[in-house]
Amino acid sequence: MQQASAEGRLTLDETEQRLGAVYAAKYIHELAGFTADLPPERPRVRRFPPPLRVHAAIAVAISVLLIVRWTVSGVPFFWPVVPMFWLGLSLAAHVALRSRRSHLVPY
Numbered sequence: 205m206q207q208a209s210a211e212g213r214l215t216l217d218e219t220e221q222r223l224g225a226v227y228a229a230k231y232i233h234e235l236a237g238f239t240a241d242l243p244p245e246r247p248r249v250r251r252f253p254p255p256l257r258v259h260a261a262i263a264v265a266i267s268v269l270l271i272v273r274w275t276v277s278g279v280p281f282f283w284p285v286v287p288m289f290w291l292g293l294s295l296a297a298h299v300a301l302r303s304r305r306s307h308l309v310p311y
Contacts (some may be wrong), residue, residue: 208242259298263291 209219270284
């Protein structure tokens with residue numbers, strides 16, 4: 205109930221009234237009615253979990269180093285595009301595997 209108040213699903217007055225009634229309740233079955241009318245919680249969706257953030261950060265760091273090396277080398281064609289393609293593909297595969305696994309087992 206306090207989490208519902210913190211999320212804005214209950215006003216402060218409603219929270220105080222319900223908490224007073226909760227403390228006055230004597231039996232467990234009396235407690236179910238205090239949260240039954242609350243809107244459901246929004247599920248927390250983590251779009252980019254920490255392992256993917258680390259993978260993306262490493263891919264970006266390597267790409268930056270490759271671009272700097274290309275700039276210093278003076279080669280006329282942009283050769284870092286090939287390793288950057290494979291870095292991007294590995295990140296996309298990691299995302300695909302992670303999303304497929306998340307449907308099987310929640311993490």
